[in-house]
Amino acid sequence: xxxxxxxxxxxxxxxxxxxxxxxxxxxxxxxxxxxxxxxxxxxxxxxxxxxxxxxxxxxxxxxxxxxxxxxxxxxxxxxxxxxxxxxxxxxxxxxxxxxxxxxxxxxxxxxxxxxxxxxxxxxxxxxxxxxxxxxxxxxxxxxxxxxxxxxxxxxxxxxxxxxxxxxxxxxxxxxxxxxxxxxxxxxxxxxxxxxxxxxxxxxxx
Numbered sequence: 001x002x003x004x005x006x007x008x009x010x011x012x013x014x015x016x017x018x019x020x021x022x023x024x025x026x027x028x029x030x031x032x033x034x035x036x037x038x039x040x041x042x043x044x045x046x047x048x049x050x051x052x053x054x055x056x057x058x059x060x061x062x063x064x065x066x067x068x069x070x071x072x073x074x075x076x077x078x079x080x081x082x083x084x085x086x087x088x089x090x091x092x093x094x095x096x097x098x099x100x101x102x103x104x105x106x107x108x109x110x111x112x113x114x115x116x117x118x119x120x121x122x123x124x125x126x127x128x129x130x131x132x133x134x135x136x137x138x139x140x141x142x143x144x145x146x147x148x149x150x151x152x153x154x155x156x157x158x159x160x161x162x163x164x165x166x167x168x169x170x171x172x173x174x175x176x177x178x179x180x181x182x183x184x185x186x187x188x189x190x191x192x193x194x195x196x197x198x199x200x201x202x203x204x205x
Contacts, residue, residue: 020142022118022149022184023102035113035176038075038154044202053202055081055157057130058171061196062147062155065138068195071150072181077174079110080117080156084170087121088160092168097123111174114154116184118146118173126165127205131198133169138197141188146173151184161204 041059042052063073087100098121105117120143122133137143146152154174161167175184 020118020120020137020140020144020146021099021102022146022186023106023116033113033177035178036077036079036154039078039081041076050161050202050204051085051159054130054159054169054204057201058134058157058159058169059155061130061134062171064195065147068193069148069189071148072153074152074155074173077154077156077172080154080172080174081158082110082156083108083158084119084156084172085158085160087119087172088158088168088170091121091123091170092160092162092166097121097168113177114174115177115179116151116175118149118152118184120146120171120173122167122169124167127161127167127203129199129203130201131196133167134201135194135197135199137171138194139191144191145185145188146171148189149173149185150182151175151179153179153181159204165204167204 042048042056044053044056059076066073083105091097099119102117102119105111106114120137122136124132137147152173152175154176156172157169159167159169
């Protein structure tokens with residue numbers, strides 16, 4: 001335990017230095033664009049792939065936080081999840097925790113029908129429970145602003161368990177062109193209360 005705690009502390013310090021990233025398209029989207037239908041989140045059964053179980057745990061925690069603060073839930077989106085999974089794997093390949101080119105995401109065919117996107121990213125040098133990533137995001141202003149942003153109505157999550165044992169995760173938030181929500185906000189919600197403060201859940205290990 002004495003060796004684990006400093007590692008987790010260092011991880012959270014790195015996480016807190018990284019802000020959530022948001023891009024909202026101010027102009028109109030293409031005339032032929034239609035909002036994608038909501039998808040089905042991955043299962044959380046004990047025999048499923050670790051990446052899917054972690055993604056589901058993180059998804060459920062986001063909606064628990066939103067419900068606790070009187071916000072509408074986000075629905076799962078498969079296209080956003082694919083973008084998130086690809087980025088988590090790409091970061092693992094370079095070994096660098098960084099945001100992708102967010103503005104270019106809105107130009108991708110698979111995200112046609114979205115007017116805004118936001119991103120949270122996370123890494124750990126070893127397997128850590130999904131709750132560690134969630135609590136780290138909730139204690140970071142930029143990440144928490146995405147989790148609790150009233151303007152998002154979709155979310156896709158991609159986790160990559162790298163061969164070297166490291167964990168990489170991306171939350172890709174989205175706003176569809178037909179979103180019946182408040183506008184995407186730049187306000188920073190207060191840290192407390194955190195509805196899911198437990199640092200538990202599935203991990204890559």
